[in-house]
Amino acid sequence: xxxxxxxxxxxxxxxxxxxxxxxxxxxxxxxxxxxxxxxxxxxxxxxxxxxxxxxxxxxxxxxxxxxxxxxxxxxxxxxxxxxxxxxxxxxxxxxxxxxxxxxxxxxxxxxxxxxxxxxxxxxxxxxxxxxxxxxxxxxxxxxxxxxxxxxxxxxxxxxxxxxxxxxxxxxxxxxxxxxxxxxxxxxxxxxxxxxxxxxxxxxxxxxxxxxxxxxxxxxxxxxxxxxxxxxxxxxxxxxxxxxxxxxxxxxxxxxxxxxxxxxxxxxxxxxxxxxxxxxxxxxxxxxxxxxxxxxxxxxxxxxxxxxxxxxxxxx
Numbered sequence: 321x322x323x324x325x326x327x328x329x330x331x332x333x334x335x336x337x338x339x340x341x342x343x344x345x346x347x348x349x350x351x352x353x354x355x356x357x358x359x360x361x362x363x364x365x366x367x368x369x370x371x372x373x374x375x376x377x378x379x380x381x382x383x384x385x386x387x388x389x390x391x392x393x394x395x396x397x398x399x400x401x402x403x404x405x406x407x408x409x410x411x412x413x414x415x416x417x418x419x420x421x422x423x424x425x426x427x428x429x430x431x432x433x434x435x436x437x438x439x440x441x442x443x444x445x446x447x448x449x450x451x452x453x454x455x456x457x458x459x460x461x462x463x464x465x466x467x468x469x470x471x472x473x474x475x476x477x478x479x480x481x482x483x484x485x486x487x488x489x490x491x492x493x494x495x496x497x498x499x500x501x502x503x504x505x506x507x508x509x510x511x512x513x514x515x516x517x518x519x520x521x522x523x524x525x526x527x528x529x530x531x532x533x534x535x536x537x538x539x540x541x542x543x544x545x546x547x548x549x550x551x552x553x554x555x556x557x558x559x560x561x562x563x564x565x566x567x568x569x570x571x572x573x574x575x576x577x578x579x580x581x582x583x584x585x586x587x588x589x590x591x592x593x594x595x596x597x598x599x600x601x602x603x604x605x606x607x608x609x610x611x612x613x614x615x616x617x618x619x620x621x622x623x624x625x626x627x628x629x630x631x632x633x634x635x
Contacts, residue, residue: 335632336419336423338627338630338631338632339418339419339422339632340415340418340419341415341630342623342626342627342630342632343414343415343418343419343623344411344414344415345622345626346414346618346619346622346623346626347407347410347411347414347415347619348407348410349618349619349622350614350615350616350618350619350622351403351406351407351410351615352400352403352407353614353615353618354611354614354615354618355399355400355402355403355406356387356399356400357607357610357611357614358406358607358611359390359398359399359400359401359402360383360386360387360390360399360607361383361562361604361607361608361611362465362566362604363386363390364383364386364603364604364607383606383607383610387399401467402463402464402465402467404484404485405460405461405463405464405467405485405488406460406464408460408485409457409460409461409464410457412453412456412457412460413453413454413456413457413460413461413512414453414619415453416449416452416453416456416457417449417450417452417453417454417512417516417520418449418520418623420445420448420449420452420453421445421446421448421449421516421520422635424444424445424448424449425437425441425442425445425524429441429444429445436528436532437524437525437528439521439525442520442521442524442525443517443521445520445521446513446516446517446518446519446520446521447513447514447516447517448513449516449520450509450512450513450514450515450516450517450519450520451509451512451513451516453512453516454505454508454509454511454512454513455502455505455508455509458501458505458508458509459489459492459501459502460485461508461569462492462501462502462503462569463482463485463488463489463492465566465569465570466481466482466488466569466570467482467485467488489501495573495575496573500573503568503569503573503579506584506585507561507564507565507568507585507588508565508569510561510564510565510585511558511561511562511564511565514554514557514558514561515554515557515558515561515562516554517557518550518553518554518555518556518557518558519550519551519553519554519616520550522546522549522550522553522554523546523547523549523550523616523620523635524635526545526546526549526550527542527543527635530542530545530546538634540621540624540625543620543621543624544617544620544621546620547613547616547617547619547620547621548613548616548617550616550620551609551612551613551615551616551617552609552612552613554612554616555605555608555609555612558608559601559602559604559605559608560589560601560602562604562608563592563600563601563602563603563604564585564588564589564592564601565585567581567582567588567592568582568585568588589601620635623635
């Protein structure tokens with residue numbers, strides 16, 4: 321009995337490790353392919369603050385104008401500025417969130433008798449998984465956003481703040497203490513929880529519905545349809561929180577690490593709506609969704625196939 325239990329524990333651990341590793345590989349591919357859209361989205365969300373800090377009248381740029389502007393003013397490689405911390409973030413964030421979701425689904429809530437997983441359970445599992453994963457990965461997200469703005473400092477004639485990911489982490493800790501690495505973690509976690517409630521729950525639910533109610537098999541067609549639905553729901557739920565998160569994380573801070581523009585996510589939310597209108601919360605929605613769609617498609621197709629090759633069952 322003990323020998324059997326030991327083998328079972330080893331088997332479970334092996335599956336967790338395989339799923340974590342394959343999730344990281346898939347996230348690396350998806351992140352690298354779609355990163356220019358993420359940088360464009362971040363610049364769109366910050367352009368109002370940049371114009372204000374320079375004392376200029378805001379000349380709004382659209383998604384394509386912003387991307388072309390980055391290439392012309394900073395060079396094409398700057399579209400991937402901040403990729404390293406983004407990848408480091410996914411090694412923590414995506415690996416943890418996918419692992420937590422599956423463990424909660426299989427071992428805490430459990431599937432229904434027919435093998436299905438209730439939508440409300442999927443939503444709760446996604447919310448929990450995204451929140452935990454993002455809290456752990458918040459320092460890397462902070463560094464990623466700050467490094468994405470380095471190109472604008474260069475145009476303004478300012479010296480770069482950071483020379484590498486670890487330099488950014490080190491300087492952040494020296495300036496504001498260890499806790500400053502989690503600056504903006506509240507809107508960060510809020511956003512991740514909402515995004516994963518939309519992404520993981522929708523993918524899981526739609527995939528079940530397709531397999532149970534159509535003649536489609538568990539293949540790339542089913543995965544593509546599920547990922548398309550999941551990324552749209554995730555973008556609708558997550559964009560307002562993403563705007564707030566980006567602004568809080570990018571704002572300058574005093575010697576105590578306290579933000580100079582916003583005191584909290586609620587303060588940022590109210591000021592943004594008051595100064596720029598409610599629809600400003602959906603600044604960057606198109607690039608967010610446009611990036612989520614290829615990211616989600618690349619990730620889910622890659623992960624489902626790599627899992628099969630690694631001997632793990634389909635998600």
